Amino acid sequence: xxxxxxxxxxxxxxxxxxxxxxLGVTIAVLSFGMLRSVVDAWYAGVEASAxxxxxxxxxxxxxxxxxxxYKEKIRQVEGVSTVSFGNWFGGVYIxxxxxxxxxxxxxxxxxxxxxxxxxxGSQRKELLTDRKGAIAGAKLAxxxxxxxGDIVTLRGTIFPGNWDFTIRAIYKGRDKNTDETQFFxxxxxxxxxxxxxKIAADxxxxxxxxxxxxxxxxxxxxMVDKLFKNSMAETLTETEKAFxxxxxxxxxxxxxxxxxxxxxxxxxxLAVVTNTMAMTARERIREYTVFRSLGFEPVFIFMMIAGESxxxxxxxxxIAIAATFPVVKVFxxxxxxxxxxxxxSTETIVLDVIISLAVGLLACVIPxxxxxxxxxxxxxxxxx
Amino acid sequence: xxxxxxxxxxxxxxxxxxTTILTALGMALVVFVFTAILMLSNGIVKTLVxxxxxxxxxxxxxxxxxxxxxxxxxxxxxxxxxxxxAKTDTDGEKLSxxxxxxxxxxxxxxxxxxxxxxxxxxxxxxxxLRPVVKLIEGRMPRVGSTDIVIGKSIAKxxxxxxxxxxxxxxxxxxxxxxxxxxxxxxxxxxIWGDVNVLSQFFRRQSAYSSxxxxxxxxxxxxxxxxRILRDRRLKVDxxxxxxxxxxxxxxxxxxxxxxxxxxxxxxxxxxxxxxxxTMYSATATRTAEIGTLRALGFRRFSILMAFIxxxxxxxxxxxxxxxxxxxxxxxxxxSTMNWQTFSELAFTFxxxxxxxxxxxxxxxIMGFAGGVLPAIKAARMKIVDSLRTA
Numbered sequence: 001x002x003x004x005x006x007x008x009x010x011x012x013x014x015x016x017x018x019x020x021x022x023l024g025v026t027i028a029v030l031s032f033g034m035l036r037s038v039v040d041a042w043y044a045g046v047e048a049s050a051x052x053x054x055x056x057x058x059x060x061x062x063x064x065x066x067x068x069x070y071k072e073k074i075r076q077v078e079g080v081s082t083v084s085f086g087n088w089f090g091g092v093y094i095x096x097x098x099x100x101x102x103x104x105x106x107x108x109x110x111x112x113x114x115x116x117x118x119x120x121g122s123q124r125k126e127l128l129t130d131r132k133g134a135i136a137g138a139k140l141a142x143x144x145x146x147x148x149g150d151i152v153t154l155r156g157t158i159f160p161g162n163w164d165f166t167i168r169a170i171y172k173g174r175d176k177n178t179d180e181t182q183f184f185x186x187x188x189x190x191x192x193x194x195x196x197x198k199i200a201a202d203x204x205x206x207x208x209x210x211x212x213x214x215x216x217x218x219x220x221x222x223m224v225d226k227l228f229k230n231s232m233a234e235t236l237t238e239t240e241k242a243f244x245x246x247x248x249x250x251x252x253x254x255x256x257x258x259x260x261x262x263x264x265x266x267x268x269x270l271a272v273v274t275n276t277m278a279m280t281a282r283e284r285i286r287e288y289t290v291f292r293s294l295g296f297e298p299v300f301i302f303m304m305i306a307g308e309s310x311x312x313x314x315x316x317x318x319i320a321i322a323a324t325f326p327v328v329k330v331f332x333x334x335x336x337x338x339x340x341x342x343x344x345s346t347e348t349i350v351l352d353v354i355i356s357l358a359v360g361l362l363a364c365v366i367p368x369x370x371x372x373x374x375x376x377x378x379x380x381x382x383x384x
Numbered sequence: 385x386x387x388x389x390x391x392x393x394x395x396x397x398x399x400x401x402x403t404t405i406l407t408a409l410g411m412a413l414v415v416f417v418f419t420a421i422l423m424l425s426n427g428i429v430k431t432l433v434x435x436x437x438x439x440x441x442x443x444x445x446x447x448x449x450x451x452x453x454x455x456x457x458x459x460x461x462x463x464x465x466x467x468x469x470a471k472t473d474t475d476g477e478k479l480s481x482x483x484x485x486x487x488x489x490x491x492x493x494x495x496x497x498x499x500x501x502x503x504x505x506x507x508x509x510x511x512x513l514r515p516v517v518k519l520i521e522g523r524m525p526r527v528g529s530t531d532i533v534i535g536k537s538i539a540k541x542x543x544x545x546x547x548x549x550x551x552x553x554x555x556x557x558x559x560x561x562x563x564x565x566x567x568x569x570x571x572x573x574x575i576w577g578d579v580n581v582l583s584q585f586f587r588r589q590s591a592y593s594s595x596x597x598x599x600x601x602x603x604x605x606x607x608x609x610x611r612i613l614r615d616r617r618l619k620v621d622x623x624x625x626x627x628x629x630x631x632x633x634x635x636x637x638x639x640x641x642x643x644x645x646x647x648x649x650x651x652x653x654x655x656x657x658x659x660x661x662t663m664y665s666a667t668a669t670r671t672a673e674i675g676t677l678r679a680l681g682f683r684r685f686s687i688l689m690a691f692i693x694x695x696x697x698x699x700x701x702x703x704x705x706x707x708x709x710x711x712x713x714x715x716x717x718x719s720t721m722n723w724q725t726f727s728e729l730a731f732t733f734x735x736x737x738x739x740x741x742x743x744x745x746x747x748x749i750m751g752f753a754g755g756v757l758p759a760i761k762a763a764r765m766k767i768v769d770s771l772r773t774a
Contacts, residue, residue: 014668020661027654031647038643060553061500062726063452063487064586090453099635158453160446160619232587234555249497250721250728254640257424257718261647264413268651271410272658275403279665331646338639338723366402 003300007307014280018312021276025316025359026323028269029352033324034331035262036348041332042248042255044341048177049240051214053113054221056207057243059234062088065203066233068191073227074207079220082210084109086187087203091154091163093144099337100140102154102183104190107135113210116174123148123169131189133168137180139336141170159190160197181340209237266355273363277309281367288371289380298372305367310360317356321349389686393694396666404698407662411702411747412709414648414655419710419743421644423733424718425637431731432633435570436625439602440513441468443595443612446619450632450725451485452502455591460618467612469604470597473512480597481509484583487727488553488575491543492719499728500721501538503553505579513598517571522547522562527578533562535572537730541719551575554585570629573719573730596625632724639723652750655702659754663695667762674762675770684763691759692752699751703744710743711735 011018040047056074058064068085075083086105093100108128111117119127119135127133136146146152150167165185173180187204194201211220221237228235238246248255281288288301324344332342397404436442443464448454456464461482470478484505489498504510508527511517525531532551539545550557558577566572583589599605609622667674674687713733722729 017661017664020657020664024654024657024661027650027657031650031654034650035647060586061487061489063500092447092449096449155447157447157449230555246498247721249495250499251723252495253718253720257420258643261417264417265651268410268413268654268658271406271413272654272661275406275410275658276661278402278406279661283669334642334646335639338635 003303003307006304007311010280010304011308011311017276017279021273021312022316022319024272024276025269025313025356026320028265028272029317029320029356030323030327032262032265032269032355033320033344033348033352034328035258035265036351037324037328037332037342037344038258038335038339039255039262040345040348041335041339041342042251042258044177044179044339044343045244046241046248048116048175048179048341049244050116051217051239051241052211053240054209054211054217054224054237055240055243056209056221056224056235056237057205059225059236062205064233065200065205066207066235068202068204070204070207070228070233070235074209074224077220077223077227079211079213079216080209081212082109082112084113084208084210085204085206086110086184086208087158087190087205089154089159089185089190090157091159092157093152093154098144100143100181100183101179101340102185104187105184106187107184110184110208113208116178117171118174119169119171127168130166130168131186132164132166134165134183134185135169135171136167136183138170138172139180139340140183141167143181143336146170159194161193163193176343177341179340181336207235208240266359269355269359270362273309273313273359274366276312277305277363277367278370280308281305281364281370285371285374286380289374289376293376293380301371302364302368305364305371306361309364310357313356313360313363317352320356321352324348324352389690390693393690393697396670396694397697400666403662403665404701407658408698408702408705410658411655411699411750412705414651414750415703415706415743415747416710417651418644418648418746419707419735419739420713420733421640421648422739422742423710423713423735425640425644426736426739427718427731427734428636428640428729429630429633430734431568431729432570433626433630434568435566436627436629437514437516437598438624438626439599440625441597441599441605441608442623442625442628444593444621444623444628446621448621451483451593452487452725452727454593456482456593456595456620457591460620461592461595463615463617464595464612464620465597467608467615468595468597469600469608471600473509477509478597479509479512480595481507481513482579482592482595483507483510484579484586484588485593486582486586486588490538490551493541493543496543499542499719500726501542502574502725502727503532503582504574504576505582506576507579510576510596513596514566514571516569517564517566519562520565522560525561525577528581529578530556530558530581531561532558532575532577533564534560534575536563536565537572537717537719538575539563540717541728541730554582556585568732570632570729573728632722635723648746652746655750656754659695659698659751660758662698663691663755663758664761666694667691667758670762671765671770674765675767675772678765678767679771688759688763691762692755695751695755695759696748697751698755699747699749700744702751703747706747707740707743 084106089102089104091102146167152165154163224237444454470480473479486503487500490501612622717732719730
């Protein structure tokens with residue numbers, strides 16, 4: 001009790017300095033949490049993928065199409081439950097700055113394969129019966145203030161011309177990491193217009209395959225690829241996770257730099273807090289030696305110094321964790337064009353706590369070393 | 385007088401070396417991060433903006449944005465070339481090339497993970513249109529063959545890319561016959577082969593991706609653009625080549641700028657707090673000293689300046705250290721996917737005078753912000769009180 005009182009009193013002796021140090025820790029833990037969330041956001045697509053979904057694309061690269069006739073052949077493979085297909089549309093809404101992901105999909109089967117997209121029954125029916133109907137994620141609809149029944153025009157970049165769609169449904173994400181910024185419309189609509197324009201119609205960029213059991217994934221993908229081996233369009237089938245991962249790994253360089261920066265952040269926290277604790281110890285060397293000459297054990301002095309340091313970092317860390325949520329939300333809104341899903345994960349919070357405590361402990365190493373190295377007689381003589 | 389103050393500030397920093405080093409180090413790291421992000425963004429912009437040439441014109445299908453999405457039929461290409469007003473080459477032919485651009489995926493050397501690489505179907509004119517592209521090893525591809533030449537970054541970063549080795553794509557084996565260097569431009573991340581052979585194997589015979597030509601005179605661009613856009617038969621966009629590549633850097637550099645600025649904003653608050661702690665403690669431990677100085681006749685303003693100098697030194701030292709560390713980043717090549725084209729692009733961290741200036745200014749501002757309040761506190765002390773604390 002005496003010790004606790006001493007620790008609190010000690011940390012209140014230089015109120016301004018303590019507050020500043022605490023703020024330093026807050027800022028650093030906050031930015032660490034933010035960076036971790038950026039990295040998490042990078043992997044959001046990977047995290048959100050299901051084990052029972054496979055993606056098939058042209059073996060050359062995503063840039064190449066597959067004939068839509070593959071659908072029936074794939075469906076006959078054992079272990080396949082549902083097959084959906086479609087194209088990356090890449091349309092632009094008014095201006096390039098408004099970028100969002102938009103796809104032309106076989107909507108009925110697609111929504112079956114993605115139960116995490118929650119759509120009300122009536123909206124689903126409306127969507128499936130309207131040839132020019134489209135479905136948008138709740139976040140995307142919010143961004144442009146779209147309501148059911150609104151007409152949205154996209155300018156095609158891959159498929160020329162202006163394309164009008166009517167918003168018939170808005171989906172919500174079932175899970176925290178479901179991407180609510182996507183836009184889908186009927187592949188049939190796209191295909192019809194492609195036919196009249198005499199541009200490669202009846203093709204799909206990707207197939208999405210639902211397998212009956214996740215254990216069958218590897219087997220099914222091998223069988224599908226074997227089916228089209230040595231054909232005009234060879235396929236590459238992989239799990240949805242691996243498919244998403246291939247995008248992440250292509251931007252790995254940036255990801256690594258973000259992670260490097262988060263280590264630097266920890267380093268900065270350490271520097272700031274160590275600095276303060278070093279100052280504190282230097283000023284109080286005389287006091288510490290008084291304690292020791294009075295017969296207090298070194299353990300007591302250790303507890304006193306470490307306690308103060310821990311109190312400061314723990315308070316700073318707590319404030320930071322509380323602030324992480326609103327900050328990540330604001331930052332996420334800014335970044336939604338690049339990284340659609342921004343959430344603070346539990347691991348981030350756990351790491352925040354660990355870092356705050358570890359920094360608190362590490363910061364008192366130097367002051368402790370200084371205090372114990374000095375002889376009692378010298379310490380009593382010392383003037384800070 | 386000024387030198388005396390400066391010396392006083394410097395000596396004080398030297399006296400408490402550990403604290404000084406730790407504070408400056410914190411600032412150095414912030415400046416390092418700040419500079420690194422600016423260098424990265426600058427590197428992308430520089431690589432892409434210099435990729436195109438000002439006098440070259442690129443024609444794409446309307447609103448295609450990038451070459452990979454564009455298709456221009458043979459007939460349209462003829463019409464475009466008839467409008468083009470291109471420079472004529474030594475052989476009397478127009479300096480104009482119809483190219484196709486497709487993406488293939490190849491495994492990277494270190495991670496073995498596949499990445500998207502641009503394959504460009506070219507003609508002999510393509511090399512003349514881009515004099516920066518120089519063969520550094522091997523030979524040029526023969527017309528009508530499955531020869532390919534690869535950019536320097538491809539040779540460095542991808543598996544099986546030695547001269548004489550074969551790459552397999554589009555159900556065909558392609559022989560690497562040469563390596564070219566475009567001096568850190570986007571072309572270094574591309575593979576070039578004969579346009580007719582490539583379009584045949586990729587079954588893209590009906591259309592090209594783009595038509596590129598060099599203007600006789602750069603100032604004729606606007607007139608030419610009008611002429612092509614007015615032609616009702618064509619649905620195309622006409623751009624200067626450098627502008628076209630410059631646009632491709634926008635998304636990445638915007639992302640890096642938002643990320644970088646938010647980070648440095650937060651970090652710098654941290655560093656300023658660090659400096660403030662250091663400077664407050666400097667004033668606290670030197671109260672008696674300040675009193676003595678005042679008693680000797682130094683004015684409040686001199687005391688204020690002395691402490692501000694001290695923290696500016698701190699910021700300056702951090703800035704120099706941070707910039708010094710960051711300048712080494714220029715040795716690194718970063719290779720990442722460009723979101724606009726979905727293809728691999730290699731570029732280097734690139735520093736310029738502006739970045740050095742903003743890095744330095746940033747660290748001095750941090751130093752000043754951290755030192756100004758403690759300095760005011762020191763300057764406002766009463767002589768009698770401060771002398772008594774000793």
